[in-house]
Amino acid sequence: MENATDPVVQVFRQNEHFKVITVGFKKGVVLKDHQTSIKTVLLVVKGVVTYREADRSVNLYQYDEYEIPLNVTHSVHATEDSICFLIRG
Known part of the structure; x- marks a missing residue:
């Protein structure tokens, strides 16, 4: 992630409900x-967005x-190095 110019995304956990x-x-x-x-x-787990x-x-x-x-166009901007969770479901 040190040289990343785009967000680094990875699935942490999932099942049929979330x-x-x-x-x-x-x-x-x-x-x-x-x-x-x-x-x-x-x-937000760490940092500021x-x-x-x-x-x-x-x-x-x-x-x-x-x-x-739901169904609203949005973006997320990192004000400092940050780690976030997106919890879906």
Whole structure:
């Protein structure tokens, strides 16, 4: 992850009811605009990220969580080196 210019993504745990995805960011890296159709919570394990929608920007710090709205275009920007969980389902 030291030289990563994109988020590093790996499935941490999953079954038929949920999926936990780990996302690692270097400072300045962006998870580009996308949408989700599955209930998802973003949990910051380490660092600081900014969740952005068209008219909203939310800074999230270690142990903060944010429920991502369904079918809304959004992105995640790393303010510092960060590790997050995406908990889906």
